[in-house]
């Protein structure tokens with residue numbers, strides 16, 4: 001065994017000791033309470049047929065995009081799609097990235113410059129943190145959803161300030177106080193950047209996201225919407241001004257140095273948006289399912305719930321071993337709920353993360369809330 005292999009094995013053993021070793025599993029086919037497929041689009045037969053039809057309508061399309069957008073991978077189809085998506089979300093322009101991870105990496109690593117300041121909520125997604133790590137700007141975190149702490153930090157920051165938040169936090173499910181934050185950013189001339197990954201298709205009259213629902217589209221410097229969650233496909237878009245789009249095309253390395261999405265993916269994204277426009281029932285059904293879940297919690301479980309209006313509802317079960325064992329009992333009963341452990345979340349706030357979907361049946365939801373009641 002080489003020295004390098006020894007080091008790797010040691011790191012894995014340390015993880016195992018902490019009870020936080022990650023392992024890949026094939027989905028066991030239980031009732032889905034863990035995926036990001038909030039509206040059930042990834043499994044919708046109608047959407048699948050729409051995508052097949054869109055591909056048939058473009059016999060000239062290739063299986064692969066053949067290169068980066070700046071070389072051979074661009075198409076008028078992709079540019080039209082970007083305009084269509086920007087229009088849907090009420091933005092001047094949009095630039096598609098291969099994933100939400102790439103979008104955040106490209107945006108945060110390239111836009112804030114040396115001597116600028118990035119203030120980020122301490123719970124923002126790893127993709128934002130990684131983008132910030134690649135940036136030359138100074139970066140400080142502020143307390144989660146704490147507008148006063150944010151104001152203190154904006155006051156002591158320099159001239160060019162970027163504020164990074166998620167509209168719905170992926171590990172807690174709660175929403176950022178976007179209106180207050182937008183007001184603050186306006187008052188101090190800071191640039192607000194909102195990751196709408198878990199709000200796309202969930203908030204807004206037609207699923208445009210939380211900034212749109214709150215009438216804040218003009219107050220936000222950039223928004224990131226991902227397609228791999230409620231839209232059931234893959235990829236992401238950065239929305240903002242035409243200038244921002246041109247800047248990203250020139251400076252965002254995760255956009256420049258990668259093969260563009262193939263036609264099939266673009267067709268799937270286009271159809272997912274059209275399906276969202278045509279099928280408002282899924283959004284309504286999702287809201288009903290969330291309400292049903294919350295209504296049926298026992299008082300004991302309700303006391304452990306992290307307050308959330310989104311499709312992500314978390315029940316705090318402190319301790320890696322405890323949350324893992326409880327998740328296992330629930331899985332054995334047929335419900336695919338995953339434990340979120342330390343170090344993904346702070347020690348003591350380990351949790352069961354329940355993702356609700358428009359397709360979860362009432363019976364499944366009542367069965368799950370019943371099982372969760374074992375906690376008390």
Ligand SMILES: Cc1ncc(COP(=O)(O)O)c(C=O)c1O
Pocket residue numbers: 099100101102104125127166170195197198226227228235236
């Ligand atoms: C808040 C947030 N932003 C960005 C991403 C990354 O998006 P993608 O999965 O498309 O890379 C995720 C999840 O994956 C997320 O939860």
